Amino acid sequence: MTTTSIPMNAPPQTRHGSESETSPEEVLALARTLRWEIGGDFHQTLMETIYTDAARIADRAVTRPGEKPRFDLDRTIDGLVTSRRWGIPIMILMFTAVFWITITGANIPSQMLSNLLIGTIYPALQQAAAAIGMPWWLSGFLIDGMYLATAWVVSVMLPPMAIFFPLFTLLEDFGYLPRVAFNLDNIYKKSGAHGKQSLSMMMGFGCNAAGIVSTRIIDSPRERLIAILTNNFALCNGRWPTQILLATIFIGALAPVYMAGLISALAVVGIAMLGIVISFLVSGMLSRSLLKGEVSTFSLELPPFRPPRVLQTIYTSFIDRTLYVLWRAVVFAAPAGAVIWLVSNITINGTSAAQYIINVLDPIGLLFGLNGVILLAYVVAIPANEIVIPTILMLTVMTLGATNLGAGAGVMFETESNAATKAILTAGGWTVLTAISVMLFSLLHNPCSTTIYTIYKETGSKKWATVSTLLPLAMGFAVTFVVAQVWRLVFGAG
Amino acid sequence: MNTVNEKTQNGATAPVFDEALIKSLEEDSDGQTFTINIEPPPAMPDGCSSCAVHNAANLRSLGVDMTEWDYVVALAGNPNVGKSTVFNALTGLRQHTGNWPGKTVSRAEGGFEYGESRYKLVDLPGTYSLLATSMDEEIARDFILFGQPDVTIVVVDATRLERNLNLVLQVLEITDRVVVCLNLMDEARRHGLKVDERRLALDLGVPVIPTEARHKRGMNELIQAVDEVATGKYQPKPHRIQSTPPALKNAVNQLVTQLEKIVPGLPNARWVALRLLDGDQSIADALNEGRLGALANSNTSHPAGDLMAVQL
Numbered sequence: 088m089t090t091t092s093i094p095m096n097a098p099p100q101t102r103h104g105s106e107s108e109t110s111p112e113e114v115l116a117l118a119r120t121l122r123w124e125i126g127g128d129f130h131q132t133l134m135e136t137i138y139t140d141a142a143r144i145a146d147r148a149v150t151r152p153g154e155k156p157r158f159d160l161d162r163t164i165d166g167l168v169t170s171r172r173w174g175i176p177i178m179i180l181m182f183t184a185v186f187w188i189t190i191t192g193a194n195i196p197s198q199m200l201s202n203l204l205i206g207t208i209y210p211a212l213q214q215a216a217a218a219i220g221m222p223w224w225l226s227g228f229l230i231d232g233m234y235l236a237t238a239w240v241v242s243v244m245l246p247p248m249a250i251f252f253p254l255f256t257l258l259e260d261f262g263y264l265p266r267v268a269f270n271l272d273n274i275y276k277k278s279g280a281h282g283k284q285s286l287s288m289m290m291g292f293g294c295n296a297a298g299i300v301s302t303r304i305i306d307s308p309r310e311r312l313i314a315i316l317t318n319n320f321a322l323c324n325g326r327w328p329t330q331i332l333l334a335t336i337f338i339g340a341l342a343p344v345y346m347a348g349l350i351s352a353l354a355v356v357g358i359a360m361l362g363i364v365i366s367f368l369v370s371g372m373l374s375r376s377l378l379k380g381e382v383s384t385f386s387l388e389l390p391p392f393r394p395p396r397v398l399q400t401i402y403t404s405f406i407d408r409t410l411y412v413l414w415r416a417v418v419f420a421a422p423a424g425a426v427i428w429l430v431s432n433i434t435i436n437g438t439s440a441a442q443y444i445i446n447v448l449d450p451i452g453l454l455f456g457l458n459g460v461i462l463l464a465y466v467v468a469i470p471a472n473e474i475v476i477p478t479i480l481m482l483t484v485m486t487l488g489a490t491n492l493g494a495g496a497g498v499m500f501e502t503e504s505n506a507a508t509k510a511i512l513t514a515g516g517w518t519v520l521t522a523i524s525v526m527l528f529s530l531l532h533n534p535c536s537t538t539i540y541t542i543y544k545e546t547g548s549k550k551w552a553t554v555s556t557l558l559p560l561a562m563g564f565a566v567t568f569v570v571a572q573v574w575r576l577v578f579g580a581g
Numbered sequence: 582m583n584t585v586n587e588k589t590q591n592g593a594t595a596p597v598f599d600e601a602l603i604k605s606l607e608e609d610s611d612g613q614t615f616t617i618n619i620e621p622p623p624a625m626p627d628g629c630s631s632c633a634v635h636n637a638a639n640l641r642s643l644g645v646d647m648t649e650w651d652y653v654v655a656l657a658g659n660p661n662v663g664k665s666t667v668f669n670a671l672t673g674l675r676q677h678t679g680n681w682p683g684k685t686v687s688r689a690e691g692g693f694e695y696g697e698s699r700y701k702l703v704d705l706p707g708t709y710s711l712l713a714t715s716m717d718e719e720i721a722r723d724f725i726l727f728g729q730p731d732v733t734i735v736v737v738d739a740t741r742l743e744r745n746l747n748l749v750l751q752v753l754e755i756t757d758r759v760v761v762c763l764n765l766m767d768e769a770r771r772h773g774l775k776v777d778e779r780r781l782a783l784d785l786g787v788p789v790i791p792t793e794a795r796h797k798r799g800m801n802e803l804i805q806a807v808d809e810v811a812t813g814k815y816q817p818k819p820h821r822i823q824s825t826p827p828a829l830k831n832a833v834n835q836l837v838t839q840l841e842k843i844v845p846g847l848p849n850a851r852w853v854a855l856r857l858l859d860g861d862q863s864i865a866d867a868l869n870e871g872r873l874g875a876l877a878n879s880n881t882s883h884p885a886g887d888l889m890a891v892q893l
Contacts, residue, residue, distance in 0.1 A: 109842040111868045118857035121832040141746035144784045150775040304715045390661035
């Protein structure tokens with residue numbers, strides 16, 4: 088049994104051997120010559136041919152209902168969520184709702200987890216270490232460093248992720264995300280980028296490394312490079328907790344209690360939107376300077392709306408995304424916790440190594456509305472954005488030397504509540520300006536090491552990996568500098 | 582071995598408008614056009630018609646172990662057409678997931694039995710085309726091309742037939758052994774659409790089975806059609822892309838002639854020619870490294886051809 092295809096219209100087959108042997112190279116050379124002869128729009132012609140045939144066959148087989156289509160719910164929803172006027176407002180509304188549910192819903196389970204991991208298990212571990220006579224440096228390294236860092240990441244990240252990812256996946260399952268891409272497509276095209284960049288951006292909201300891999304759907308190398316270089320402006324999952332926490336304790340606190348959740352959610356959405364706007368601007372800038380060229384077109388499939396399978400979605404998004412991302416965070420947090428503990432406890436002339444670095448960085452940080460602690464935290468956190476906030480807290484306590492506030496030098500700890508976190512940060516010299524600057528800097532700084540490595544692998548170029556690392560960092564410093572200077576002009580020393 | 586059975590003749594005389602056949606009749610200078618109608622298909626080898634055609638060696642390097650299975654069935658389709666629902670309905674609990682070798686794209690495989698035969702079902706990534714512009718498309722394309730599955734099920738959305746047929750037509754360019762699973766018939770009804778699956782089957786030249794995988798309707802018919810194609814009881818006469826401009830046709834013919842010389846018996850020479858014209862580097866590499874030759878061999882010499890080690 089075999090396939091019965093006859094090469095269509097092929098001249099009667101002459102058996103080989105009668106003339107000289109043909110080699111693959113000759114066939115490829117012939118293909119190249121013929122390609123030039125039939126012209127450059129071959130790909131287009133072929134696709135049109137397939138589309139024409141498909142349309143003809145489908146038309147013969149399908150009988151549509153009468154002339155005037157009945158009221159179609161799908162089409163009505165589609166018209167609304169992709170309309171020029173309402174598309175973007177609805178998008179903002181949807182995402183605000185998702186973040187609001189995440190922020191307000193995560194507090195209680197987060198509290199319970201931290202009570203368990205830090206309030207109960209942590210002292211128990213310390214007692215056990217003391218009971219078996221473990222030397223202080225070993226128990227400090229293992230329990231105060233590695234365990235606490237891990238426990239913090241789990242208790243702070245797990246609840247919001249367990250709420251955020253299923254909600255996000257439900258939107259995806261329902262078919263909403265492709266509509267978002269559709270809404271953004273036009274703007275991307277205007278900024279000289281490929282419309283499919285909207286899809287890789289969407290992916291980047293989950294994880295930038297994944298977003299960068301997904302730019303493979305873009306055929307043109309020029310447009311793909313733009314998509315890679317700007318993907319970091321999609322606020323990734325490692326940075327959501329930072330945004331959510333700072334927005335809750337600093338920005339939400341400015342509003343009356345009943346509005347706090349909503350205001351915090353709006354602040355987070357604002358930062359995410361700013362990221363999208365910046366990606367438009369940078370794409371436009373790149374396509375008019377370094378990466379000039381034509382915009383290519385593509386067809387974007389809008390899949391039908393489907394009622395999401397709620398339970399299955401919650402289960403799979405928990406397994407595939409939440410646990411996956413959490414595991415990654417834990418893998419990076421444990422060694423980072425150990426490093427932080429070491430830097431804080433290795434002393435030179437009675438001052439810790441970390442203290443030296445912070446003293447040097449402090450005046451620089453102040454220019455940008457940040458401080459030395461934050462800058463050092465961002466250096467330590469290059470492997471994973473997730474641990475920025477724990478590192479900041481730990482280093483702040485250390486520089487304050489106020490051991491009564493926390494658990495001692497170099498111990499990454501969880502505070503009892505958001506209010507206590509705020510108390511520590513305020514004692515460390517934080518103002519609303521610092522919170523806003525950190526939120527902006529969290530959006531605009533170098534990608535994590537995994538993402539940088541992915542960019543290097545995808546582009547195969549050290550140059551582009553370097554550009555994609557330094558470009559957002561430079562923008563971050565520029566933006567925070569301007570914001571800090573303007574803020575101080577308007578509100579005084581702040 | 583039996584050259585041709587009754588079912589084959591039924592297939593050959595089915596009222597399908599086969600341009601390729603007609604063309605070859607026209608080009609026959611002998612004038613003996615009448616006899617050709619009842620001859621077996623021209624490329625018919627002396628192998629048995631019910632034997633599996635899949636390329637076991639290539640499948641192994643694609644990560645599919647065929648030691649306990651008779652036939653391998655690929656499951657292709659656009660995203661969002663209920664492909665995984667079909668997969669689950671066909672395999673039930675007999676499935677496991679992993680990754681494609683060397684890729685970060687996950688894949689599910691499972692199995693089912695029908696009659697005496699054990700079928701392995703491999704879920705391909707959901708794609709809109711097979712032009713290999715993304716990793717998903719490349720994986721799906723390579724599996725159908727190099728793995729030579731015994732049957733490829735293409736799941737299509739009955740409510741979006743036109744767009745879904747783009748993929749079907751591209752699959753039909755690579756392999757004849759296709760069964761179209763016309764899924765989401767319930768949604769089509771809800772939208773007031775009527776899809777004539779017999780008309781579609783005639784136009785495409787392969788079995789078309791209407792299903793509602795969510796309610797497990799049509800699954801038995803689907804398995805039966807797969808079995809008929811796999812065992813050769815049903816001889817597909819696939820549609821080939823037709824409305825090609827003359828300049829293109831000429832270029833394709835030139836290339837096909839050359840290809841036939843280096844790779845005699847290549848089952849999808851026309852498609853390979855189109856890919857080469859489109860500047861598809863992966864196909865050019867496959868040609869250079871002699872991997873296309875292995876495909877032709879496994880088809881003509883069976884089952885010894887299956888044992889040939891081919892490095893993908």
